[in-house]
Amino acid sequence: MTQQNATQLLEAVKEDQALQARLKATDNPEAFIKIARECGYDFTIEELEAEISQLSDEELAAIVNPGWGTRRHIHPR
Template identity: 75%
Template sequence: MTQQNATRLFQAVKKDQALQQKLKATADPEAFIKIAKERGYDFTTDELENEINKLSEEDLAAIVNPGWGTRRHILPR
């Protein structure tokens, strides 16, 4: 169940700019987990790492640093 909480958190982060900014402001996994728990998401650092490893580079960039994700060109060069 706690692994599902990590998954749900990342889904929520994609939609919530305020939560993105709050999580982006910390590089400490324990602080990240504390913020998540305040929002009702309970998981361990190992479960967080497992979920991060499942994300694509683009999804991770959108969570960690919104606006700097992988660039896609409409017309490939």
């Protein structure tokens, strides 16, 4: 069940800019977990890392920097 909480948090981060800003403001995994728990998500650092490892580069980029979409339409010079 806690692995599902990590999944739900990552989905919520895509939609909630305030939550996204709070989580991006920390690079400390313990602080990240604490913020997630305050929002009702309960999981371990290992479960979060496992969930993140399953994301594609594009999915991870959408969470980390949602203002930048995929750039597949741009051709390198």
